[in-house]
Amino acid sequence: MTLNPADSAFEAILRTHLPEEVLRPAEPRYLEEPRGRWQGTSGLVALPRSVEEVATLVRLAAQHRVGIIPYGGGTGLVGGQVSEEGPAPLILSLERMNAVRAVYPEENVLICEAGVILADVQKAADEAGRLFPLSLAAEGSARIGGNLATNAGGTGVLRYGNTRDLCLGLEAVLPDGQIWHGLKRLRKDNTGYDLRHLLIGSEGTLGVITAAALKLSPKPAQEGTGVFVVPTPEAALHLLALAREQLGEMVSAFELIAGQGLAFLAETLPEVRQPFVKPPEWSVLIEVGLAQGLEAQAALERLFETAAEAGLVRDAVIAQSAQQRDAFWSVREHIPVANKRIGAVSSHDISLPLGAVADYIRRAGAVVAGLGDFRINCFGHLGDGNLHYNVFPQAGKRVADHVNQRDEVKRRLHDLVDEMGGSVSAEHGIGRLKVEDLERYGDPAKLAAMRAIKSALDPLGIMNPGAVLRM
Structure with a gap:
């Protein structure tokens, strides 16, 4: 068209x-x-x-x-x-559609327009004594409509789910200009097809989200944060299982951090204080949020003791104050900034079944080594199987020296992800960057259904043309 x-x-x-x-x-x-x-x-x-x-x-x-x-x-x-x-x-x-329309603390619901910045949604929830748990590096500028349109992930998915799981209802404009008044606060509504879940994650290709009813949560009475040194990614996964055995759904975040990422941070942002003098090869940032009557710091200490006895951890630092907790998170949040300053040959937002993560890291390292001399920074939201697997030139080399290898690096790593039952787009979406990837790895029946939905709702192809599906 x-x-x-x-x-x-x-x-x-x-x-x-x-x-x-x-x-x-x-x-x-x-x-x-x-x-x-x-x-x-x-x-x-x-x-x-x-x-x-x-x-x-x-x-x-x-x-x-x-x-x-x-x-x-x-x-x-x-x-x-x-x-x-x-x-x-x-x-x-x-x-300019940036109003918080209403907050219902007793219902754990907040209604806001799509242009509200994520940090302002968090603030409005906090002022009502509640928590909006979506958290990501760009929360000071990302807007909730975009978060919904891309089904954003972030650090709290392990406990609270993706943005899709935090939305009860939507207001949206469909491709013919009709307004869909679906801004309900219901937890149960089985009245036919759920257009909410069709629009969430559609990246603006099926309509324009203009407002949302968002799900809030009670604030944890206590929060605890620690950085645990682990010998291998396998040990990190066993530590995750142990943490959930001891603390259940009170584990809020579980972030894998590679020593290469800490080295990049020390090189490009030395002012960011790191928890260890010598960066460990592998570590995890763990956060727990506990109910009243439970001690978060004591819970992390017990977790460390049990994990150390099992040989899963070698060292740990547990935050003693809110300032130290913020410092730990600052390290994690600045790793992508350091990556950008170093400059990646190829970056990958992937997810895998938890049981396949460690094997993927091993096999992917061998794949990259077979393609040349590179550095790898593999980090991310281990609790939900989402890795940011990024490939960099060696020190003294430039990205331009490897530009002719970018496509092959991506293809080989994504082929391995697909072979192991993973996804080549965990939380960033398809956009225009991964249209070819979707065509290569997408299930044919799913792709046919997606094209049929697009044709039915947007027959003129005016909504974000070229994104997700090829024009």
């Missing part, structure tokens, strides 16, 4: 239906993405203030066959928010 550009003629049409301040020229920030791999095209950005204005924009875009890219915080890492091919799209930014 041929699309038309969001040009001056289309802008003139929009201006007859919308307030003057809704439309503006595209600033550079709307045409960029964090990894700098794409430069978007568009001459026009729309910043609506209401769902009715979003509906007007989408309806007119459908009538005139103009592509739309829904835009949240611009923090996505797979190019879902930019397009450099095809007619210039209309960029539809939700940033």
Whole structure:
């Protein structure tokens, strides 16, 4: 289906239906993405203030066959928010729809618009004495609509689930301009197909999320954080099993950290204080949140004692204060920053069955070694099987020296993920970066169903054209 550009003629049409301040020229920030791999095209950005204005924009875009890219915080890492091919799209930014509409502490529910920054959702929940547990590195700029559209993961998935698990209802505009009023606070609603779960994770290709009813949780009465040194990834997995045996669902986070990542951190961000003078080859950051009457620090100490007796840990530091806890998390949160400063040949957001993680790390290391002399930083959310497996040049080499190997490195590592029953996109989505991967590794029946759904809901192909499914 041929699309038309969001040009001056289309802008003139929009201006007859919308307030003057809704439309503006595209600033550079709307045409960029964090990894700098794409430069978007568009001459026009729309910043609506209401769902009715979003509906007007989408309806007119459908009538005139103009592509739309829904835009949240611009923090996505797979190019879902930019397009450099095809007619210039209309960029539809939700940033001015940033109201927290209501909070129901007794129900553990918060209703907010899609443009609310994730950190502000967390703050609103906290002020109501509740917890919104979605947490990720970009939470100071990522917006909840984008988190929902990509089904964002983060550090709390082990205990609280992905963003999909934190949403009770949605308000959205469908590709023909209809408003779906699905903003319910119900825990049970079996009235036909669940459009909420269809839109969550669809990356703006099936509609525009404008508001959400989010699930809150009680705040843990006590939180404890520790960094445990483990001899191997296998030991880390056994430690995870032991932690869950002792603490059940009170384990909030379980992050694997490689010594190479700590070395990159020391090299590029020496001001970030690390818990050990000599970075261990492998360690895990563990956080627990306990109910009243239980001591978090004592629970971590008991876990260490049991794990040490079993030979699973070699050392540990348990936070003695909120400041020390924040320092531990600062190390984890700055590892991606250090990675970016070093510069990766190829980065991979993958997931595997927990029982296959350690074997994958071994086998992938052999695959990379067979392709050349590289450094590997493998880290991530071990509790839910999500690894960030990143390949870097050796010291003194540049990414440019290996640019001709990038595709082969990615292909070989992703082939291994697929062979072992994993996913080549754990939490970042498909966007435009992984369209070919989806075609290569996706189940044929699933792909056929996805294309049928896209065709049924968006027959003109105006919603985020080229993302997830090839145009």
